[in-house]
Amino acid sequence: MSERRAAITSLGRYVPERVMTNADLERLVETSDEWIRSRTGIERRHVVEPGTPTSELAVRAAREALERRGVAPSELDLIVVGTVTPDMIFPSTACLIQDKLKATKAWGFDVSAACSGFLYALTLGAQFIQTGAHKKVLVIGADVMTSILDYRDRATCVLFGDGAGAVLLEPSTDETGILDFMNEVDGAGGCHLYMPAGGSARPASHETVDQRLHYIRQEGQHVFKYAVRKMAEAPKQLLERHGLTPADLDLFVAHQANTRIIDAAAERLGLPEAKVVKNIHEYGNTTAGTVPLALATALDQKRLKRRDLVMLASVGAGFTVGAMLVRWSGVDWS
Ligand SMILES: CC(C)(COP(=O)(O)OP(=O)(O)OC[C@H]1O[C@@H](n2cnc3c(N)ncnc32)[C@H](O)[C@@H]1OP(=O)(O)O)[C@@H](O)C(=O)NCCC(=O)NCCS
Numbered sequence: 001m002s003e004r005r006a007a008i009t010s011l012g013r014y015v016p017e018r019v020m021t022n023a024d025l026e027r028l029v030e031t032s033d034e035w036i037r038s039r040t041g042i043e044r045r046h047v048v049e050p051g052t053p054t055s056e057l058a059v060r061a062a063r064e065a066l067e068r069r070g071v072a073p074s075e076l077d078l079i080v081v082g083t084v085t086p087d088m089i090f091p092s093t094a095c096l097i098q099d100k101l102k103a104t105k106a107w108g109f110d111v112s113a114a115c116s117g118f119l120y121a122l123t124l125g126a127q128f129i130q131t132g133a134h135k136k137v138l139v140i141g142a143d144v145m146t147s148i149l150d151y152r153d154r155a156t157c158v159l160f161g162d163g164a165g166a167v168l169l170e171p172s173t174d175e176t177g178i179l180d181f182m183n184e185v186d187g188a189g190g191c192h193l194y195m196p197a198g199g200s201a202r203p204a205s206h207e208t209v210d211q212r213l214h215y216i217r218q219e220g221q222h223v224f225k226y227a228v229r230k231m232a233e234a235p236k237q238l239l240e241r242h243g244l245t246p247a248d249l250d251l252f253v254a255h256q257a258n259t260r261i262i263d264a265a266a267e268r269l270g271l272p273e274a275k276v277v278k279n280i281h282e283y284g285n286t287t288a289g290t291v292p293l294a295l296a297t298a299l300d301q302k303r304l305k306r307r308d309l310v311m312l313a314s315v316g317a318g319f320t321v322g323a324m325l326v327r328w329s330g331v332d333w334s
Contacts, residue, residue, distance in 0.1 A: 002028035004127035004171055005171070005172040005178055006137070006171065007169065007176055008169060009170045009331060010065045010167065010168040010170070010331050010332070011060060011065055011165065011295055011299070011331050012067075012165070013061050013064065013287075013292060013293050014061040014163065015161075015162065015283060015293070016049070016052070016162055017288075018046065019046055020044070020045055020046075020161070020320075021033075021044045021228075022037065022045070024041060024119075024161060026105065029156060029157060031158055040280070040284075041258065042280055042284045043258025045160065045193060045211060045282075045283055045284030046282075048146060048162045052144065053087040053101060054142045054143060055145070057162065057164035058097050058142035058164045059101060059149075060077075060091065061136055061165050062169060063101070064209070065166040065168050068332050069242060069331075073104075074100050074104050076103040076105070076137070078100075078108055078122040078137045078138070079103060079137075080094065080108060080125045080139050081109075081121060081140045081297075082116075082120060082140065083119045083143050083288050084112060084118060084143060084317070085143045085148055087288070089198075094109050096202075099236065106138070110280060111124060112321060113316060113318060113322070114193070114316065115255050115285070115287050115288070115314050116183070116320035117204075117288030117316070118165070118291045119291060120183060120322060121139045121140070122167070123181045123322070126178045126181070126281060131170075132199060136170055136267065137168070138168055139164060139166065140165070140166040141166075141287075141290070141291060142165075142289055143164070143176065145160035146162055146217075148215055155220055156218050157220050158284075159218075159258075159285050160287070161283050161286050163283055163289035164286075164289050165289050165293045165295070165296060167265065174189040176306065176330070177326070178244070178324060179326060180324070181325070182237060182238045183320070183323070184321040185318055185319065186321070187319075188319070189317075192218065192226075193227060194317060195196050195215065196213040196214075206227065224260075224321055227257060227258075230319070231254055232264075235323045239325070246271055247270065249279060249306075249310070251260035251311070251328075252266060253295055253311065253312050254276070254291075256294060257315075258285075262280070263290040265313070277294045277297055277301075279293060299333040305328065306329065306330035307328065307330075310322040310325075310327075311323065311324070311325055312326060
């Protein structure tokens with residue numbers, strides 16, 4: 001990779017105030033707080049008021065990231081948004097965010113990679129810094145998962161929440177920054193986690209609505225097994241490229257889909273709990289939001305220091321796999 005690294009120089013987050021607890025879900029579907037906690041680690045999740053679009057959460061996270069760094073929206077060159085719950089199919093959510101922020105000179109686009117959306121967006125954003133094409137790139141992971149959840153399907157509706165995180169990428173001035181990435185796709189896994197209708201294959205119709213096809217469908221166990229394997233394999237391979245081992249990592253920041261997935265991956269990597277970030281109990285799975293929200297949690301807990309070696313990792317619908325090795329540059333978190 002080129003010597004001009006991209007560095008994460010600021011971070012912002014937004015989750016809606018409204019909370020849905022496991023007890024609230026017990027009133028909607030046949031489930032129990034005990035089942036949800038023991039199978040997923042989730043205790044509550046933050047959810048929007050119905051009708052709140054993804055761009056609204058994204059803009060709040062973006063404003064926080066920009067304000068922390070004292071950067072005006074008008075200074076941005078590019079906005080990349082990872083999301084599977086865009087406000088609408090087009091224009092892209094990046095365009096809507098560009099307008100709301102008044103990021104007058106920025107161009108932008110959305111990235112559809114589900115739970116790997118943030119890492120794919122970050123990979124893309126970093127390229128424009130590394131080539132020297134851009135100086136300030138805003139990368140956002142944001143999803144309103146409650147807009148595509150079927151509250152009659154207990155196997156999926158308990159898992160997800162709404163949230164957004166944003167980071168600012170700028171050229172690194174020292175040895176810190178994004179060191180390397182490794183992304184993969186296994187398209188054969190598409191049938192295990194998807195939303196059947198609303199695209200060109202099955203446009204919205206009375207029939208698709210009647211059949212509840214505009215919601216997430218998931219074969220949980222299949223996704224679970226794939227996620228555990230890849231969440232450990234991808235980081236290991238990425239480390240090997242650099243002659244490193246998991247023991248060299250200071251922090252493992254993984255996509256938050258299920259505590260058991262994170263624990264199993266950490267165990268395969270031989271990482272102690274002290275090096276693993278978890279906030280799924282509070283937010284559930286916010287899809288593209290989880291990795292930046294987990295970085296924010298690590299900063300809250302003062303577990304992320306300048307020059308720390310950090311592994312970001314995700315597995316999502318597609319299947320999509322993401323891993324990124326970062327020498328943390330430090331952000332103002334006062
Ligand atoms: C969804 C998930 C938590 C289910 O856990 P699991 O241990 O695999 O559970 P199963 O799907 O085998 O279901 C076990 C039983 O619990 C039941 N069950 C499913 N959801 C339930 C709920 N919310 N409450 C109570 N029971 C539930 C099932 O019906 C099944 O009952 P049965 O044995 O009578 O058929 C787990 O598979 C998972 O986390 N998968 C990955 C999800 C994911 O990460 N998705 C996002 C993309 S990364």
